[in-house]
Amino acid sequence: MAEKLVISPETTLTLGLIYRAVKTGQQALLGDDARRAMEESRTRLLDALGRGPVYGVNTGFGELKDVVIPAEEAKTLQLNLVRSHAVGVGRPAHPDVVALTALFKAVELARGLSGVRPEVAEALLEVYNRRIHVYIPIHGSVGASGDLAPLAHLALFLVGEGEYFEEGVRRRGLPGDFRPMSLEEKEGLALVNGTAFSLALLTHSLLRAYRLLDRALLALALSFAAMGGNLNALEAFIHRSKRHRGQAYVAEKLRSLVGDSGLVINSPSGSEQDPYCMRCIPQVLGPLVDALEYARTTAENEMNSVSDNPIIDGEGRVYSGCNFHAMYLAQAAEALKPPLAALGGLGEKNLARLLAGAHRAGLSKFLASRPGLDSGLMILQYTVASLVAEARTLASPALIHNIPTSAGQEDVNSMSVPSLIMLEEMLERLEWVVSALTYASVLALHARLGGGGPGGAIGTFYRRLVGLVETRILEGDLAYQASLERLRGELFPEGLARYEYYVVGELVEKGL
Numbered sequence: 001m002a003e004k005l006v007i008s009p010e011t012t013l014t015l016g017l018i019y020r021a022v023k024t025g026q027q028a029l030l031g032d033d034a035r036r037a038m039e040e041s042r043t044r045l046l047d048a049l050g051r052g053p054v055y056g057v058n059t060g061f062g063e064l065k066d067v068v069i070p071a072e073e074a075k076t077l078q079l080n081l082v083r084s085h086a087v088g089v090g091r092p093a094h095p096d097v098v099a100l101t102a103l104f105k106a107v108e109l110a111r112g113l114s115g116v117r118p119e120v121a122e123a124l125l126e127v128y129n130r131r132i133h134v135y136i137p138i139h140g141s142v143g144a145s146g147d148l149a150p151l152a153h154l155a156l157f158l159v160g161e162g163e164y165f166e167e168g169v170r171r172r173g174l175p176g177d178f179r180p181m182s183l184e185e186k187e188g189l190a191l192v193n194g195t196a197f198s199l200a201l202l203t204h205s206l207l208r209a210y211r212l213l214d215r216a217l218l219a220l221a222l223s224f225a226a227m228g229g230n231l232n233a234l235e236a237f238i239h240r241s242k243r244h245r246g247q248a249y250v251a252e253k254l255r256s257l258v259g260d261s262g263l264v265i266n267s268p269s270g271s272e273q274d275p276y277c278m279r280c281i282p283q284v285l286g287p288l289v290d291a292l293e294y295a296r297t298t299a300e301n302e303m304n305s306v307s308d309n310p311i312i313d314g315e316g317r318v319y320s321g322c323n324f325h326a327m328y329l330a331q332a333a334e335a336l337k338p339p340l341a342a343l344g345g346l347g348e349k350n351l352a353r354l355l356a357g358a359h360r361a362g363l364s365k366f367l368a369s370r371p372g373l374d375s376g377l378m379i380l381q382y383t384v385a386s387l388v389a390e391a392r393t394l395a396s397p398a399l400i401h402n403i404p405t406s407a408g409q410e411d412v413n414s415m416s417v418p419s420l421i422m423l424e425e426m427l428e429r430l431e432w433v434v435s436a437l438t439y440a441s442v443l444a445l446h447a448r449l450g451g452g453g454p455g456g457a458i459g460t461f462y463r464r465l466v467g468l469v470e471t472r473i474l475e476g477d478l479a480y481q482a483s484l485e486r487l488r489g490e491l492f493p494e495g496l497a498r499y500e501y502y503v504v505g506e507l508v509e510k511g512l
Contacts, residue, residue, distance in 0.1 A: 013300065015206060023499065031110075082192065088141075092135050092136060115186050117187070133164055143195070143417050143419075145324055194324050202332060202420055220346070223354055226361060227361050230272050244287075246293075261457075291336050309321060309323055351381050369473075383432075395426065397419070402415065431488065443474065461502070468490055469483060
């Protein structure tokens with residue numbers, strides 16, 4: 001078991017740290033300095049209450065901000081807030097997203113600017129450490145005033161009135177040894193305010209998108225080798241001449257994967273040029289690398305920020321602003337969608353090219369044994385075309401569709417969660433696209449090499465996967481959808497604890 005992550009007011013989170021923590025099951029605990037910072041902040045908040053109204057602590061919320069709440073009703077106000085705001089709908093958030101939400105919210109509160117007791121952060125860390133799958137419906141946040149509905153469902157669980165999953169069964173209340181929390185002044189508001197849910201969705205999608213890039217590079221390398229591609233277009237000299245780091249990165253990775261395969265050529269002759277879907281892979285996928293790095297920086301900045309409102313400084317002054325607004329996270333999600341859609345198109349084009357006769361490799365159309373009598377993998381490209389069309393539709397930006405809330409008081413919302421839900425749906429489609437290209441490429445290599453395998457880096461990967469592919473297709477048509485599903489399960493297993501990065505591991509850990 002990894003050493004515990006001790007949370008302090010100065011804790012610095014990174015994507016790599018989060019990945020390692022979730023993968024290893026690392027536990028987190030509240031440090032003594034965080035406890036002191038929260039207790040001091042709590043004292044300053046209570047002092048501020050003695051000087052007059054503090055938004056959301058002894059006033060109503062949103063458009064009801066001018067309603068002053070008597071001191072004897074202050075705790076009831078916080079519980080009412082949680083109960084009334086827990087009105088999300090739809091499928092439950094992934095358990096990894098729930099765990100990350102709890103962790104991010106705990107780290108934020110531990111910075112000592114929110115005026116809540118240490119017990120609040122500790123309850124959140126218990127959810128994270130035990131990986132309790134709290135029922136948080138995925139739909140309902142507009143990504144401003146915080147992720148109100150999703151975070152309210154998490155808070156409702158903490159007070160013993162929410163729901164959670166146990167061995168796949170949805171239950172109301174708390175696990176037997178989880179003590180319900182009583183909310184005091186400001187604590188309901190601090191729990192439902194902020195961007196922790198949007199941030200968890202973005203972090204989860206980022207790790208998933210890096211893995212998609214990883215598998216896409218492998219799939220494209222396999223198809224490049226299967227079609228006898230020309231390595232000349234991947235030479236470093238070309239990519240040093242254009243100052244885009246993502247482009248150079250993709251070219252270097254592809255060279256390392258296919259250069260020693262024994263199946264490619266290296267010719268500067270124009271007559272040996274490959275089609276764009278092969279020759280321009282670095283220029284097409286490079287922007288995705290750069291977009292991932294932008295989204296990563298945005299996510300890491302948010303991980304180390306305070307998104308609560310109001311917040312209290314060291315002198316006891318109260319500030320009411322908009323740190324709960326998730327436009328940064330919405331923009332990061334939207335920045336990923338177009339280059340991801342381009343990845344899908346690139347995968348489909350290489351699949352279509354492979355099945356149309358495999359370029360200079362001379363394979364049969366659709367890898368069919370007896371073209372005409374057999375259809376081979378013809379319809380696999382149809383399925384991929386459908387998936388790419390869906391992915392492109394999901395690439396439409398949600399953040400531009402502002403809808404005011406709270407009687408117009410909250411009139412500019414980020415729509416971060418709708419953006420991130422669409423991003424997650426895109427990734428699901430594109431995982432199938434990459435799986436299909438991998439499937440066809442492995443089968444084409446098997447056909448081209450008569451059962452042998454390519455040399456070098458992709459040879460190892462080929463040998464790992466060929467047993468999952470239905471190679472009897474090369475002898476005549478048969479149903480192969482089940483084997484495609486098995487291959488996808490190998491490439492994209494469920495859950496962050498099972499994620500691996502064969503090609504882009506250093507990107508996940510440190511970035512470019």
